[in-house]
Amino acid sequence: MQGIESVVIRPARNILGSLRVPGDKSISHRYAMLAALAPGRSRFENYSPGADCNSTLSCVRALGCNVEHDEKRAVVIDGLGPQLHAPTVPLDCGNSGSTMRMLSGIVAAQPFTSQLIGDESLSRRPMKRVMEPLRKMGAEITATEDHAPLRITGTRLRGIEYAVPVASAQVKTCLLFAGLLADGKTTVEEPTRTRDHGELALRAFGAEVSRSRNAVTIVGGQALHPLDAFIPGDSSSAAFFLCAAAIFRESNLVIDGVLLNPTRSALLDVLAAMGCRINMMRVEEHHGELVGTIGMVSAASKPAEISGALTALLIDELPVLAAIAPYTAGIVVRDAGELRVKESDRLSAVTRNLKAMGAEVEQTADGWKIPGGQKLRGAEIESFGDHRIAMAFAIAALRAEGDTLIRNSACVAISYPDFFTDLEKVLER
Numbered sequence: 120m121q122g123i124e125s126v127v128i129r130p131a132r133n134i135l136g137s138l139r140v141p142g143d144k145s146i147s148h149r150y151a152m153l154a155a156l157a158p159g160r161s162r163f164e165n166y167s168p169g170a171d172c173n174s175t176l177s178c179v180r181a182l183g184c185n186v187e188h189d190e191k192r193a194v195v196i197d198g199l200g201p202q203l204h205a206p207t208v209p210l211d212c213g214n215s216g217s218t219m220r221m222l223s224g225i226v227a228a229q230p231f232t233s234q235l236i237g238d239e240s241l242s243r244r245p246m247k248r249v250m251e252p253l254r255k256m257g258a259e260i261t262a263t264e265d266h267a268p269l270r271i272t273g274t275r276l277r278g279i280e281y282a283v284p285v286a287s288a289q290v291k292t293c294l295l296f297a298g299l300l301a302d303g304k305t306t307v308e309e310p311t312r313t314r315d316h317g318e319l320a321l322r323a324f325g326a327e328v329s330r331s332r333n334a335v336t337i338v339g340g341q342a343l344h345p346l347d348a349f350i351p352g353d354s355s356s357a358a359f360f361l362c363a364a365a366i367f368r369e370s371n372l373v374i375d376g377v378l379l380n381p382t383r384s385a386l387l388d389v390l391a392a393m394g395c396r397i398n399m400m401r402v403e404e405h406h407g408e409l410v411g412t413i414g415m416v417s418a419a420s421k422p423a424e425i426s427g428a429l430t431a432l433l434i435d436e437l438p439v440l441a442a443i444a445p446y447t448a449g450i451v452v453r454d455a456g457e458l459r460v461k462e463s464d465r466l467s468a469v470t471r472n473l474k475a476m477g478a479e480v481e482q483t484a485d486g487w488k489i490p491g492g493q494k495l496r497g498a499e500i501e502s503f504g505d506h507r508i509a510m511a512f513a514i515a516a517l518r519a520e521g522d523t524l525i526r527n528s529a530c531v532a533i534s535y536p537d538f539f540t541d542l543e544k545v546l547e548r
């Protein structure tokens with residue numbers, strides 16, 4: 120997402136206080152898409168206010184569903200059932216890889232042709248990972264060298280057994296959504312476990328989904344019912360504040376109503392292993408998702424090594440972990456090649472910005488080696504239009520010497536429009 124705005128982040132003395140973060144992006148996308156396929160009215164409180172989840176709502180509207188906000192600002196979707204209406208405009212996924220990949224699984228099963236388009240960043244991201252299995256299920260898909268725009272001619276899909284080559288929850292969910300609408304059984308096997316919101320959301324809407332080790336199976340033709348739900352706070356948004364608290368010795372932070380799904384909370388384990396003291400309180404389950412309050416005091420004092428299955432579970436939190444690494448006892452990240460194909464090349468974006476702040480950092484083929492105990496200086500940071508890069512370096516800026524300018528900072532609106540205002544609330548200067 121491009122924008123000309125910049126913000127200046129001044130150093131802080133401490134992180135103190137409590138806050139809530141906006142509704143989870145991954146869950147919001149999935150609930151909105153399944154609501155379209157569930158005949159009747161679904162309603163979601165605390166739906167993500169980010170531009171990405173709004174792109175999903177626009178697409179759902181373009182596929183014939185009524186979508187509104189009610190008087191309590193909840194999102195209301197009138198679902199049509201398994202058969203949607205042919206869109207008269209291209210389905211604009213904006214900056215959102217989740218929208219394009221997961222929606223592909225739904226439109227591939229519709230008796231019409233859809234065109235899926237995205238912004239410049241999304242049009243560079245790999246789509247072969249969904250095109251290949253959807254073609255095996257019977258869909259006809261054309262693209263520009265495996266990138267958007269995608270033209271998908273839907274059909275009666277047939278279930279498949281498919282081993283996903285890269286760990287990707289978006290691909291898994293795309294195939295489960297396609298599998299729901301297909302004839303027969305679809306089994307998706309993932310190389311390592313990824314976030315399971317697709318499975319949990321399908322169950323919340325009434326479908327049966329089974330898991331055996333790393334394979335998830337759905338039988339096609341199941342009917343969904345609508346859902347009324349409160350969407351938990353986004354754990355990847357909470358990560359920025361937790362990492363901020365991790366670099367101040369006297370920090371004391373409370374985050375209420377946040378998602379604690381084990382496939383999304385690996386950051387808590389990493390920070391705890393690094394020496395932060397973390398508590399979870401008032402844990403409840405809502406539609407299969409764990410929600411609760413996180414309390415955190417003290418700073419990280421031990422080094423961390425992140426690789427393999429853990430890297431996949433932390434994929435969205437790695438930019439901010441790397442951005443704070445110089446202030447900790449050091450962090451090594453491996454097996455994170457996927458970071459190159461996110462909203463920006465996050466591997467290089469982090470390296471470049473850390474270097475601009477005077478940090479010593481070694482970028483490897485699939486990660487970084489970042490020594491701890493470093494002092495950074497305020498600098499000019501480039502967000503590359505990537506929300507998570509802008510927010511990660513706003514956190515790194517809090518312990519730098521001097522002010523930091525984050526260029527093109529408006530992109531935080533992709534997942535967290537009020538990020539800078541919320542950050543100010545927990546800063547002590």
Ligand code: S3P
Binds near residue numbers: 286
């Ligand atoms: C997401 C999965 C991850 C993640 C993205 C959201 C999801 O992407 O980076 O922000 O909601 O399924 P991949 O599936 O490409 O790993």
